[in-house]
Amino acid sequence: HVQLQESGPGLVKPSETLSLTCTVSGDSISNYYWSWIRQSPGKGLEWLGYIHYSGTINYNPSLKSRVTISLDTSKNQFSLRLSSVTVADTAIYYCAGDKMTGVWYYYWGQGALVTVSS
Amino acid sequence: EIVLTQSPGTLPLSPGERATLSCRASQSVSSNYLAWYQQKPGQAPRLLIYAASNRAAGIPGKFSGSGSGTDFTLTISRLEPEDFAVYYCQYYGGSLTFGGGTKVEIK
Numbered sequence: 001h002v003q004l005q006e007s008g009p010g011l012v013k014p015s016e017t018l019s020l021t022c023t024v025s026g027d028s029i030s031n032y033y034w035s036w037i038r039q040s041p042g043k044g045l046e047w048l049g050y051i052h053y054s055g056t057i058n059y060n061p062s063l064k065s066r067v068t069i070s071l072d073t074s075k076n077q078f079s080l081r082l083s084s085v086t087v088a089d090t091a092i093y094y095c096a097g098d099k100m101t102g103v104w105y106y107y108w109g110q111g112a113l114v115t116v117s118s
Numbered sequence: 119e120i121v122l123t124q125s126p127g128t129l130p131l132s133p134g135e136r137a138t139l140s141c142r143a144s145q146s147v148s149s150n151y152l153a154w155y156q157q158k159p160g161q162a163p164r165l166l167i168y169a170a171s172n173r174a175a176g177i178p179g180k181f182s183g184s185g186s187g188t189d190f191t192l193t194i195s196r197l198e199p200e201d202f203a204v205y206y207c208q209y210y211g212g213s214l215t216f217g218g219g220t221k222v223e224i225k
Contacts, residue, residue, distance in 0.1 A: 035214070045163065045206060047214035060213055061119075094162055103210040104153035106174060108162035 002026040004095050004109035012089075012116050018082040022095030022109055029053060029076045033102030036069060036080045038091040039111075046091075050102050051078060058102075085116045120144055122207050122217035130225035137194040139220045141207035146187045151210040154183055154192045157219075158203045166205075167192065197222070 008020035022034070035050040049059035051069045059067050068081040082089060092113050096105035121144040131137055141152075149170035155163035165174040167183035170190060180195040194201055202224050207217040 037214075044218050045208075045216040047216070050214075058213070096162075101210075103151050103214075104165055104168045104208060105163075106165045108164075111162055 002097065002107045004097060004107055006093060006095050006109045006112035008112060008114070010113060010115060012085055012114060013118055014086055014116055015084055018080070018085050018089060018093075018114055018116070020080045020093055020095075020112060020114070022078050022080075024076045024078070024097065029071065029073055029078065032097045032099050033105075034069075034071070034078045035096045035102070035105060036067075037094045037096055037105075039094070040088075040091045043091075048080065048082070052102065087116050090114065090116045119213070120147060120209055120211050120215055122209055122215055124205075124207060124217035124220045126220060127218070128221045128223060130223050131197055132225050133197050133199060135197050137192075137197055137201070137222055139192040139194075139205055139222070141185075141190040141192070141217050143188045143190070143209065147209055147211060149186050149190070152183075152185070152190055153208045154181075155206045155208060156201075156203050157206065163206060194222070 003025045005023045012018045030053040033052050036048040049069050051057045066083045071078045092111040094111045095109040097107040098105045123142045125140045152170045154167040157163045171183045182193045184191050204219045204221045206219045
């Protein structure tokens, strides 16, 4: 079955770029919608954006100027870059996937805590 | 932008009781794009219901979803110890948004 695993630095300095990668196992990264979703400590869930192997990309309008999501089919991975981070970007970052529509997500990674601090 | 408001914020119940969770949208939405998730401490969310009333793969029948327009409901027929968690509704209308969550806690 499909498994997702986030990886990347757990500590990022303010104003720098946060970079995370999600490695997919158990199926090809093609034909799925892949999203990044975050959760600030003790808070709710916030969607950052999704990508589909066809090239379709959709970002949260409130973060669009800072977010980039990309796909590497050769490695079966997809990635998140969030620029100009502040302490408000401290959160658990989840990668998630679904084969159907990108409207809801069945497969989730375990989450990666990223702390923004100098 | 659609805003999802979940109520109550906290729902204290005993095992065996029925849980009724509400999700209200700021304007009428398509039920085809409404989902519910369960999240336990230290875990990722788990998809329970999609398209308002369809159970996701592997989800037991005690979970059911209903609603249309602006009002949606997640019902857990008889609470078991593993059901005490936080529940989120989620809508996709060009952009994905989540409700603030309802915590079902042991009374």
